[in-house]
Amino acid sequence: MDSEAETLFNLVKEKYGDKIAPGELDEVRKAVEKIVETSMELREFELGNWDEPFSVFKPYRRENE
Amino acid sequence: MNPVYAPLRELSRSVRSGEVSPVKLAETFLERLETHGPKLNAVVTLTKDRAIRQAVRAEEEVKEGRIRGPLHGVPWGGKDLLATAETPTTWGAAPFRDQVFDSDAAVVERLDDAGAILAAKLAMIELAGGMGYRQPNASFTGPCATPWSPRHWSGGSSSGSGAAVAAGLVPFAIGSETWGSILSPANNCGIAGLRPTYGRVSRRGAMALSWTLDKLGPLCLTADDCGIVLEAIAGHDPKDRSTSKRLYRYVLKRDGLRVAVPKGVTDGVAEPVKRNFEEAMRVVEGFAEVEEIEFTEFPYGAVTRTILNAEAAAAFEEFTERGLARGLTAPECRYGPYAKTAVLAVDYLKALRLRERMARIAEDVMAGYDAVAAPSRATTVPRIDEEFRKSTPGTARDIMGALGNGVGLPAVSVPSGFDEEGLPTGIQFIGRAYGENCVLSIAVEYQSRTVWHKVHPERFTP
Numbered sequence: 331m332d333s334e335a336e337t338l339f340n341l342v343k344e345k346y347g348d349k350i351a352p353g354e355l356d357e358v359r360k361a362v363e364k365i366v367e368t369s370m371e372l373r374e375f376e377l378g379n380w381d382e383p384f385s386v387f388k389p390y391r392r393e394n395e
Numbered sequence: 396m397n398p399v400y401a402p403l404r405e406l407s408r409s410v411r412s413g414e415v416s417p418v419k420l421a422e423t424f425l426e427r428l429e430t431h432g433p434k435l436n437a438v439v440t441l442t443k444d445r446a447i448r449q450a451v452r453a454e455e456e457v458k459e460g461r462i463r464g465p466l467h468g469v470p471w472g473g474k475d476l477l478a479t480a481e482t483p484t485t486w487g488a489a490p491f492r493d494q495v496f497d498s499d500a501a502v503v504e505r506l507d508d509a510g511a512i513l514a515a516k517l518a519m520i521e522l523a524g525g526m527g528y529r530q531p532n533a534s535f536t537g538p539c540a541t542p543w544s545p546r547h548w549s550g551g552s553s554s555g556s557g558a559a560v561a562a563g564l565v566p567f568a569i570g571s572e573t574w575g576s577i578l579s580p581a582n583n584c585g586i587a588g589l590r591p592t593y594g595r596v597s598r599r600g601a602m603a604l605s606w607t608l609d610k611l612g613p614l615c616l617t618a619d620d621c622g623i624v625l626e627a628i629a630g631h632d633p634k635d636r637s638t639s640k641r642l643y644r645y646v647l648k649r650d651g652l653r654v655a656v657p658k659g660v661t662d663g664v665a666e667p668v669k670r671n672f673e674e675a676m677r678v679v680e681g682f683a684e685v686e687e688i689e690f691t692e693f694p695y696g697a698v699t700r701t702i703l704n705a706e707a708a709a710a711f712e713e714f715t716e717r718g719l720a721r722g723l724t725a726p727e728c729r730y731g732p733y734a735k736t737a738v739l740a741v742d743y744l745k746a747l748r749l750r751e752r753m754a755r756i757a758e759d760v761m762a763g764y765d766a767v768a769a770p771s772r773a774t775t776v777p778r779i780d781e782e783f784r785k786s787t788p789g790t791a792r793d794i795m796g797a798l799g800n801g802v803g804l805p806a807v808s809v810p811s812g813f814d815e816e817g818l819p820t821g822i823q824f825i826g827r828a829y830g831e832n833c834v835l836s837i838a839v840e841y842q843s844r845t846v847w848h849k850v851h852p853e854r855f856t857p
Contacts, residue, residue: 338737346733349718354730361527361734365704369742371697375749383747384754385607 335359335366398423399563399857403620406566407465410457417457417468421450421512424470427564428515431855434545435562436537437555439475440482440516446470449512456510465623467510472565474553475516476523476602477503477611486602487519487552489535490714490722500600501635502569502611502628509627514565517555521723523576524552525604525707526731530782533725538779541583542852543818547776550583552576556614557584562855567615567624571601573608574703574800575772575793578823581614581808582771585819585847587838588614589621592829593803594639596625597632605706606637607747608699608800617848618809618838622647625831641829648765648836652683654824655764657690663791664773667814672770675811675822675841679768682840688760688767695794698753699801701738701746708735754802758827765833769795771808771821795825805831807838810847819847 339362343355350358396409398420409415425443432438453468478484478496485492503513518536520528531538531548539554541547542562549558553570557580560568570577572590581588589612596611603609613624622645629643656676661669679685714720715732723729761767773791777783799806804825811822822841826834842848 342733342737345736346715349721350730350733354726357727358730358734361731362737365734365737368697368700368704369739369745371694372701372742372745372749375694375745377745377748377752381748381751383744384751385747 332366335363338362338366397857399427400616400851401566402617403465403469403566403615403623406469407467410468411462413457417450417453417512418447420468421446421470421514424514424565428559431562431564432515432559435542435549435558436539437518437549437558437562437564438515439485439518439536439555442479442482442513442515445481446512446514449507453510453512463508463510464627466506466627468512469566470512470514471506472515472517472556472559472568473503473513474519474556474568474570476519476571477569478600479503479513479516482516484516485535486522487534487536488521488723490719492535496600498600501597501632503600505628505630511627515559517559517568519554520552521725521728522711523571523573523602523604525573525711526720526723526728528725529727529784530725531777531779533728535724540779541776541818542855543585544816546779547818548583548779550580553580553614557581557586557588560584560614560616561586562852563857567613567620569611569628570614571609571611572800573604574699575796577612577614578771578806578808582819582821583776585810586614586616587618587621587807587809587848588612589625589807589831589835590805591625591629591831592805594637595629595643595831597630597635597638599632599635603710605703605710607706608703610803618807618835618842621807622835639829643831645835646832647839648832652837652840653764654679654683654685654837655688655761655767656685657767657769657795658687660769663789664770665775665787665789667775668770668773668820671812671820672822676768678841678844679837681844683837690760690794690798691756693753693756694749695753695797695801696792698746698749699797701742702750702801704735705738705743708732708738750801753798757798757802757804761827765830766824766826766837767795769823769825771823775814775820776818795823799825804828805834807834809838809842812847
């Protein structure tokens with residue numbers, strides 16, 4: 331397990347350890363590893379500073395006011 | 396006229412002409428839901444009182460000459476993540492089995508307005524599969540079987556929506572798809588399923604799994620039926636900001652159809668699925684120009700998976716914090732939500748930034764085509780009593796599912812034949828954004844030249 335996955339797994343364990351049965355911890359560890367692997371795939375792809383998320387925030391104001 | 400397995404146009408004609416009464420229709424399908432629903436684990440709640448009340452109203456309107464549209468008097472079933480006043484909305488999960496909302500979901504309201512009759516709330520994978528299920532037994536109502544075999548799975552997460560239509564328990568159903576949840580049951584049950592463009596149908600009142608991926612759509616006996624239902628449920632809703640103001644009218648395109656097939660689309664696909672897909676494409680070549688295309692290498696799966704994980708973790712934050720996952724059915728769902736909280740904000744945002752690139756890739760490659768064709772799923776129908784990876788191992792990557800759902804493209808799945816065990820296989824046609832009529836045109840023409848949608852499981856045929 332790489333150090334990032336290990337750190338994130340420990341964070342999950344710290345937050346939710348009381349809700350996870352001991353026999354389930356290994357499965358949670360594998361799932362965290364998979365999440366980190368998936369994130370690595372994203373990180374390999376370079377984007378520019380101007381590449382925005384594909385959802386644009388619009389300020390809100392009630393109509394007719 | 397026997398209404399069971401009748402296409403919607405035929406049902407509609409019979410209701411209009413007075414040949415079939417809406418009350419009789421409601422009674423027929425309620426009786427079938429009651430008798431056959433438990434055999435499949437397809438039904439959560441029968442909405443009998445509501446159905447009869449609506450049917451009586453529909454019948455009075457027919458007598459007054461007021462026909463609301465092609466769904467007037469036609470019974471339907473809704474995936475049990477659509478809120479309904481009066482009856483429980485369980486989200487397929489034991490911790491929510493007594494949950495009751497005080498109003499109907501937008502799609503339920505629209506079908507009410509169209510004169511359709513809600514007959515049942517249908518089974519689904521708990522929390523629409525958002526907790527990472529790995530087996531069919533992931534619903535508090537039990538694993539849902541495909542009507543083609545009691546030993547095989549209906550697909551999910553819109554499990555009951557697929558099974559109920561295929562068994563002739565309702566003429567049509569509504570399901571939802573975040574990633575595969577309409578196309579999978581359509582495939583496994585041998586029916587048509589339409590995933591509309593993201594924002595085509597209001598999600599108000601539907602359980603949120605992933606705000607930017609969730610779509611609601613019909614499961615029907617034919618692609619033509621899907622178009623009829625989509626027209627009734629599509630439209631802008633000021634209470635769902637994602638909905639489009641583009642008007643949807645179901646109109647078929649007859650000429651100049653063009654279909655693309657991605658290079659390597661059957662790599663790693665199970666042999667019967669591949670064989671039926673190739674045979675289906677030979678039929679498509681009879682009425683459409685078919686060309687091979689190639690999607691550039693891109694982290695399609697990683698983008699959609701990251702968005703889904705992060706949004707599901709946020710949508711179920713309170714559920715997770717309260718430890719309610721412990722009450723779920725599948726063991727893997729009881730700890731599933733915790734790992735999802737490990738997605739970093741910067742990675743979620745990277746996925747949202749890459750989503751635009753992905754949408755542009757799709758548009759560049761798909762421009763000029765009415766649809767891209769692919770097998771609906773890579774494997775044959777999984778067994779009902781085993782983990783998917785054991786009963787249907789495979790190496791194929793679901794690039795079309797990741798891409799189509801990631802950037803909100805429409806797709807329709809229709810049956811392409813059967814495997815050696817008599818279980819259905821499917822072909823999907825994926826379209827450009829707002830291209831439902833294009834994919835439906837291909838699917839309707841394909842079904843006019845094939846018989847798979849006219850074959851029904853023997854033990855449910857009246």
